[in-house]
Amino acid sequence: MRKYLVIGNPIEHSLSPLLHNFWIKKYNINALYKKQLLEKNDVEKVISEVRASKLHGINVTVPFKNTVIPFLDKLSDTAQETQSVNTIFKSQNKLVGDNTDVYGFSEAIKLTNFNPVNKKALILGAGGVVPSVLLALRKMGVDQITLSNRTKEKAINIKKSFPFLKVINWGETIKSDLIINATSIGIKQNEEIKLDYTKLDGKLFYDVIYNPPKTKFLENAKKSGKKTENGKNMFIYQAMKAFQTWHGIRPEINEEVRDLIK
Numbered sequence: 024m025r026k027y028l029v030i031g032n033p034i035e036h037s038l039s040p041l042l043h044n045f046w047i048k049k050y051n052i053n054a055l056y057k058k059q060l061l062e063k064n065d066v067e068k069v070i071s072e073v074r075a076s077k078l079h080g081i082n083v084t085v086p087f088k089n090t091v092i093p094f095l096d097k098l099s100d101t102a103q104e105t106q107s108v109n110t111i112f113k114s115q116n117k118l119v120g121d122n123t124d125v126y127g128f129s130e131a132i133k134l135t136n137f138n139p140v141n142k143k144a145l146i147l148g149a150g151g152v153v154p155s156v157l158l159a160l161r162k163m164g165v166d167q168i169t170l171s172n173r174t175k176e177k178a179i180n181i182k183k184s185f186p187f188l189k190v191i192n193w194g195e196t197i198k199s200d201l202i203i204n205a206t207s208i209g210i211k212q213n214e215e216i217k218l219d220y221t222k223l224d225g226k227l228f229y230d231v232i233y234n235p236p237k238t239k240f241l242e243n244a245k246k247s248g249k250k251t252e253n254g255k256n257m258f259i260y261q262a263m264k265a266f267q268t269w270h271g272i273r274p275e276i277n278e279e280v281r282d283l284i285k
């Protein structure tokens with residue numbers, strides 16, 4: 024039986040095992056996908072199990088997407104550009120790190136029918152997911168991207184790798200077509216980003232959070248009559264691409280799959 028893991032800290036909330044095991048069963052694959060809570064010091068050891076073929080693939084989540092890089096032999100272009108790895112596998116005896124979040128985010132935006140070409144985007148937050156969102160937006164032809172983070176130095180640090188970025192202070196706003204919450208605010212009920220939604224002018228408000236499905240950020244945007252979307256499709260599509268890499272099957276995404284992720 025082939026074994027797969029998602030590693031992170033915390034990891035309890037992860038729905039990756041549910042989704043991957045659903046597809047594993049559906050396509051009659053002899054495999055098992057589990058989650059494992061890790062401390063930073065244990066990351067290298069778990070990755071070495073892929074090298075030893077005791078494990079066949081790893082998904083990586085917060086806060087280890089960058090931590091894993093020194094223990095791999097090769098990075099895909101997207102993993103290299105974002106310095107963020109969420110999918111690990113062995114190919115021709117080399118440990119490869121890939122990033123399927125960029126694909127997941129792009130597909131999610133496409134499904135909203137929002138056309139990002141030549142548009143202005145505002146990203147709230149500067150955490151682990153932001154480089155993937157940035158690369159996806161660039162590839163989709165967004166014209167201007169502004170970053171706002173409580174700890175400004177983190178935003179300035181990201182700008183070193185993505186010089187086209189504009190950085191504004193936390194709490195400031197700028198006229199934008201697409202506003203993305205990439206902070207963790209909203210995972211806990213009642214947490215809220217204080218924003219003047221009327222000033223934002225956004226056509227689409229996107230939250231990378233999918234659990235809860237409607238954060239205050241999305242609720243407030245909706246109240247102001249804006250179009251909103253949560254991170255569920257991003258999650259499903261990043262998983263789909265990892266599954267395809269590992270098993271050679273492109274799993275179907277349908278209502279049954281969407282209903283799994285609540």
Ligand code: ATR
Pocket residue numbers: 085086147148149150151152172173174175177205206207208
């Ligand atoms: P990490 O920063 O370790 O990569 P993350 O979950 O990927 O963790 O990112 C959390 C993001 O949410 C960060 O941008 C964080 O802002 P800071 O960089 O200032 O910490 C943001 N965040 C979390 N709680 C917040 C709060 N109460 N107010 C403002 N921003 C918050």
